[in-house]
Amino acid sequence: MNKKTLLITLLLCGGLAQYAYKTPEEGMFPLSEIHKVDLKKAGLKIDQNEVYNPNGISLVDALVNVGGCTGSFVSNEGLIITNHHCAFSAVQLASTPEKDYLNNGFVAKSNEEEIEAKGLTCRITDSYEDVSDKVLGAVAQIDDPATRLQLINNAMKNIALEAEKNDPSIKAEVSEMFIGKSYVLFKYKTIQDVRLVYIPNRKVGEYGGETDNWVWPRHTGDYSFMRAYVGKDGKPAKYSKDNIPYTPKKFLKVNPAGTNEEDFVFILGYPGRTFRHRPAQFIAYQQEFVLPYTSDLYDFQNATMENAGKKDKTTELKLATRIKRNANVMKNYRGKLQGLKAIDLVAQKKQEDAALAEFINGNTEVKAQYGSLMSNIDQLYKQINGDANRDLWLTQIYTSTSLLNVSKQINAFKTALSSQPNAQKESFFNENVSKLKQSLNGIYESYDIDVDRKILKKMLSDASAFNTIQRVSAVDKITSKGSNNETMINDFINDSFGLSKLKDQNYVFSTLLKSSKSINDYNDAILEFEKGIAKQIADLKPEKDRRDGVLNKLMGDYVNVKEKFLKKGFIPDANSTLRLTYGHVRGYSPADATYMAPYTSIKGILEKGASGKPEFAYPNEIKTLWEAKDFGPFAKKDLNDVPVSFLYNMDTTGGNSGSPIMNANGELIGVNFDRAYGATINDYAWNESYSRSIGVDIRYVLWVASKIDKADFLLKEMGVKL
Template sequence: MNKKTLLITLLLITAFIQFGYNFREEGMFPLSEIHKLDLKKAGLKIDQNEVYNPKGISLVDALVNVGGCTGSFVSNEGLIITNHHCAFSAVQLASTPENDYLNNGFVAKSKEQELEAKGLTCRITDSYEDVSDKVLGAVAQIEDPASRLQLINNAMKNIALEAEKKDPTIKAEVSEMFIGKSYVLFKYKTILDVRLVYVPNRKIGEYGGETDNWVWPRHTGDYSFMRAYVSKDGKPAKYSKDNIPYTPKKFLKVNPAGTTEEDFVFILGYPGKTFRHRPAQFIEYQQKYLLPYTSELYDFQNTTMENVGKKDKTTELKLATRIKRNANVMKNYRGKLKGLRDIDLIGQKKQEDADLAQFINNNVEMKARYGNLMTDIDQLYKQINGDVN
């Protein structure tokens, strides 16, 4: 799943225990699919249309993609809350040795004091529609995998271009929700003027460092506030003192009482990809090559950059974002490596693949069409890994 795609993640374990639900219904769902879930029975107290309503205003309209991160509008004057690490690069660009906002934090006591968040834009989902039939219609009679892939990519690109021609004010993208099966056209409005409102001291925003990163519970103040601005006529415009705060269709209100045990919980946002359905060979490639190599490379790069930064404050600030991104990936990859080994995921995947091969071979029609599938996959990964003479 594409990280730019708007999805809903449902964390319903306690609700499923309480109501006797099947655990397989827990997980990550495209918003267009949530009508298939009985969220009321799981514990949702508001109407499901208040979560997502393509024909009206709903919680989805309070969401915003800030430089690839999920943010939420929390006021009718374009105020956005997002993670501290999502504002990190903009804070770094605004910092100098004299005004070290990166380490000391920043707060604007008025709109006039807000700082330009250089390099950041906001993308708001304007609408989306399922275009699977259009995309797959282009390859209905094509069997060759390489040709299918090329034609699918061309169809996705052309559908997006056509949408942008019809409405030049939007940015259109077709996202592949499930490989070879489901495709959705997303239309975005892009806000070009984003400003920093509040960023905590780095010791708060990064409390626990990489030790606490990617694990739960966390104790860090990983949040920041920004504000979106548009021109006086309400259209996206580059940074200008004449711009005015953007008025969102919807903004979120924080419940000061918080949550209680066994409350229904869900998250709306822009999550990353899933490799849940990849074959054993893919997992093996990740475990043997990609994850350890990248981890060691980034470790070496960070050690080098940190040593260089110690000699000059300006250089230290310039390298801060790169170091943070490397460290984030490094912790993630090393955690994945440990998890893969601890649960022997390669072994589990090999068994799943063997079961799939048996399922195919037990059906005459499937065997005729997919009988060589698992062998072909294995041969392909041997070529990738250099195991073929």
């Protein structure tokens, strides 16, 4: 091994060159890997089996996946704490101009007052099992990449179906831990009846708005409380007034004393997706195409929706969840872009890959198996990059325009209906129309015709400018009718929206979906346009499947050879399965001569509020209580104030929203909700010097609940003494 290769190997093993910190806390450890971590040495005071015990009850049993976020049980009556933003969509659906829970908050003082959290369920991890041999055994002799991937997907599906057949009470999923390399069967219990219990005022739960999103210092009370219900027999059941609160196997003890700087802390949760074991080409694709395209598109969408929301309160509420989700992604992606460029991760990955290629070529046995690996990866990404603009457009078109999404659902239903024998068409219609209505209702709940028009115009204009190789045929059909693309696009939108009856939900539900004949007889320009998009997606699918299959095999080989090169294993990338991460409460220096302390306080809320900006408005009671120094038992002595948010160097990403932050004794001392701006690149790289996550301090949660929202009954339920 020459000096250059040796140097790069040392960098790979020791971390990024410009960050000399030791990084023992890196990693989102799956349940199967927790036994390999010495948490006692790191600072855990309880027995490690109390965190996760496959043969008994442990803290893991207090965790739930709720609405794509994490939550935790905090009482034996099924009470769940998670983030305010995780409950946001359900609160929006429960709100009306007369009962504006979204902005004013909500407190249920009895079980009878709790409101159904529409669209939310709770998923509890029951068990797991490594099934890599079963999955990969099905493709041991298969060379064709598309066939190989299809067989892998089929094996994953069949293993899950078999598990559900053996135990109908669970929902099973096989998760890919390392792409093309390792697979784990997870079994889940799903609670279908979830209710809103306590939602703070939006000026608390979303304090700072998008100005403060992904930013430190933070003063957001990003928390909410829900409750899980089951049938009287203790089994999961759909929402019913007869249901009873769920009794969890385990719930977390709340510690109102909170933490101090450098305290050991850990998180259990369901982090979404990370991509740390990918080559330079993948990072470059994200940096050049995915991140800028998506963030710019969402910026335009939000400006359009915010302007539409000024029409009336009903429209504002309908669009609130979509705006919030877009804004969160947009700022996250722009943070990622800034972070990727700041540490020049693409260049660093290229160095790593060059060292890996040299290792492959320098070892006869390894070269025989992986000699073409790096060139094959490069060739594949050249193909992917060549179609990037069109592919991203096709990925976003249905979520961008509500009526196109409605059209997609209706066209798919019509196609399924037409495939039935004539004698069975009506029965098929009757059996499936309610499911279609339910799906369409979810789209119409955030639909606004003016928003649809303007966003579709942008999407069509963008597509009309694509190069020859990336044309969208359905858009070309519109623009081919004249010499001026803008005029043709405007005419299409005006005519199609003007004539389409799909914009009227009442018509769709009461007339169009009245019978198999009524839906079959209806057609319009938007439905025809959607058919064109769907046809092109179908035509492109074989090549997409081939590329996905090639990528699956290449990434499995990439990790395999990298493990040989570095002579160590890796922690699998996050994939929405239950993980543990640990670290310490700790500040950091994001820039030269700048230090960020790890705690904020109520004083900071008042200071920001003095700016007069609407996002920094807060309930008047906060100032009154602060001036009176009425902190109850929730003050932090060295601050002489109630701590609001705090920092820690744990490894988190999307999906960790709502994750319980626990102290060395396994007690709840906060709720994770965000990362600092520099840590938005956690999906691609983690380092102790810049990766900081943000949680709401449990002392602020309890102070607001008790002093402002008069919810002492919840504190009592959680065993917190005043």
